Amino acid sequence: MEGDNSIMYRECLRNHAASLGSYATDGCGEFIPDDSTFNCAACSCHRNFHRKVSEEEEEEVRVRVKPETSSSKKRYRTKFTEEQKEEMMGFADKLGWRMVQRRSDHDEIDNFCRGVGISRKVFKVWMHNHKNTYQSHSAANANANASSLTHHHYNS
DSSP states (O other): OOSOTTEEEEEEOOOTTGGGTSOOOOOOOSOOBOSSSSBBTTTOOBGGGEEEEEHHHHHHHHHHSOOOOTTOOOOOOOOOOHHHHHHHHHHHHHHTSSOOOOHHHHHHHHHHHHHHTOOHHHHHHHHHHHHHHHHHHHHHHHHHHHHHHHOOOOOO
């Protein structure tokens, strides 16, 4: 840091390939002052090529971006019983695998969720995650049932 302690110079932003019509930096991560000039001891570029940051800006960045720690919490994953899955699949089929917008259906969905022991949001996420899998199975089962009712085999 030169002179004023509240200003720091970070990575070098000089485009070394500008004459070629391209963009390439040298990878210098922080300005290291040369004793006699305003050039960087690491990359030999002038100090003005390095990103200028005040200590206040640097502190704001540190506060906004908290580093990940190995002890960070894992996302909670809801586990369902087989009975819950069957009930949710049946109710989702009844709804057409969509969370409807009518107020009368809101009460029905809330009552169902309360009865199964899950929140409305959990049911909505479950339905979204499983609609392609179960919807195709229930449609295939419905088609199989319909075809078995229309095809009669007679032994003559």
